Amino acid sequence: MKATELAQIALTEDCTGAIANPIYLSTAYAHQGLGQSTGYDYTRTKNPTRNAFEEAFAKLEGGISTFATASGMASIQLICNLFQTGDEILVSYDLYGGTFRLFQFYEQQYGIKFKYVHFEDITEVAAHINANTRAFFIEPISNPLMIDIDPAPYYILAKQHDILTIIDNTFLTPYLSTPLKDGADIVLHSATKYIGGHNDVLAGVVTVKDPELAEQLNILHNMIGATLSPFDSYLLQRGLKTLHLRVERSEENAQRLAQRCQTLDGIAEVLYSGRTGMLSLRLQPDYSVGALLKHIQVCRFAESLGGTETFITFPYTQTHVDMPDEEKDQRGIDQHLIRLSIGVEAYEDIENDLIQALQKSREDVTV
Numbered sequence: 001m002k003a004t005e006l007a008q009i010a011l012t013e014d015c016t017g018a019i020a021n022p023i024y025l026s027t028a029y030a031h032q033g034l035g036q037s038t039g040y041d042y043t044r045t046k047n048p049t050r051n052a053f054e055e056a057f058a059k060l061e062g063g064i065s066t067f068a069t070a071s072g073m074a075s076i077q078l079i080c081n082l083f084q085t086g087d088e089i090l091v092s093y094d095l096y097g098g099t100f101r102l103f104q105f106y107e108q109q110y111g112i113k114f115k116y117v118h119f120e121d122i123t124e125v126a127a128h129i130n131a132n133t134r135a136f137f138i139e140p141i142s143n144p145l146m147i148d149i150d151p152a153p154y155y156i157l158a159k160q161h162d163i164l165t166i167i168d169n170t171f172l173t174p175y176l177s178t179p180l181k182d183g184a185d186i187v188l189h190s191a192t193k194y195i196g197g198h199n200d201v202l203a204g205v206v207t208v209k210d211p212e213l214a215e216q217l218n219i220l221h222n223m224i225g226a227t228l229s230p231f232d233s234y235l236l237q238r239g240l241k242t243l244h245l246r247v248e249r250s251e252e253n254a255q256r257l258a259q260r261c262q263t264l265d266g267i268a269e270v271l272y273s274g275r276t277g278m279l280s281l282r283l284q285p286d287y288s289v290g291a292l293l294k295h296i297q298v299c300r301f302a303e304s305l306g307g308t309e310t311f312i313t314f315p316y317t318q319t320h321v322d323m324p325d326e327e328k329d330q331r332g333i334d335q336h337l338i339r340l341s342i343g344v345e346a347y348e349d350i351e352n353d354l355i356q357a358l359q360k361s362r363e364d365v366t367v
């Protein structure tokens with residue numbers, strides 16, 4: 001996706017020429033007579049502001065329909081409702097803790113089985129396919145270990161077995177990757193992150209290219225009702241206009257920081273895919289995450305990602321709090337691991353802040 005295309009797609013209001021998308025707060029729409037409709041009846045079903053965003057987003061993704069939901073988790077829940085008891089879904093091993101928690105609930109409550117497999121190894125995945133397998137669920141850059149998985153071979157494998165491929169593309173955004181164009185069936189994002197981009201909107205999006213799947217999701221979206229509000233839809237459409245600038249800047253900052261951290265005292269391991277603004281760092285055993293977080297001044301200790309500000313998250317007690325400790329330890333999500341979502345600040349401010357916080361935290365520990 002080229003930056004110029006992105007900017008143009010964000011401008012959709014052609015009836016008045018308004019540059020910023022109008023916010024239609026009306027929940028109900030008057031009919032001219034029996035059997036007549038403007039196309040809008042009730043806002044849960046369809047809202048002009050949400051619709052404008054959904055159409056723009058579907059174009060960006062190369063899909064036919066986007067469904068904007070009240071959160072990223074609502075998007076994943078919407079997708080879960082496509083499946084029934086006995087169905088099996090193969091899920092990438094390292095993934096967002098909230099998704100893990102929702103899948104556990106669906107397994108216990110509704111008997112849908114979620115099997116965690118290493119998508120780095122296609123033979124392992126293929127060995128788990130059976131007559132009940134209905135989908136692959138992949139985070140192409142895993143959270144929080146930043147494992148880079150190429151989903152392309154799975155599109156072919158999925159077609160051979162009549163399996164859906166679902167991609168959680170939150171980290172990459174449509175600016176860096178458009179999986180529907182490559183062969184995926186369903187793409188979702190926590191739009192709370194890069195799409196909104198300013199830490200002021202909670203939202204999710206699901207996009208598909210198959211008309212039958214679109215119709216099924218359309219019915220579920222309206223029926224379940226976790227649809228995105230007009231104001232939040234407006235914020236997402238505004239976010240699209242600067243997505244390319246923000247993604248480029250945070251990726252560039254992250255690439256520089258990942259390089260610098262390779263030789264920084266206190267850092268034992270840099271986990272970075274080389275793409276996106278997301279990277280994780282493992283501190284050396286004699287450094288403490290708590291002490292580091294006490295001293296940061298530019299970076300913020302907060303639990304989200306993809307915004308203009310650099311955030312440091314502690315997966316052990318934040319994003320992955322509901323994962324049993326033994327499971328976390330086994331996966332390498334330990335008490336020295338921090339996840340950074342690099343923002344769009346001046347690079348030097350981020351680097352200097354991390355260096356001074358590491359130094360001061362070391363002094364704390366040794367005093």
Ligand SMILES: Cc1ncc(COP(=O)(O)O)c(C=O)c1O
Binds near residue numbers: 143170189204
């Ligand atoms: C990769 C990923 N998917 C989904 C979600 C859930 O999104 P939300 O917090 O908007 O419900 C998150 C949240 O952090 C995430 O990181």
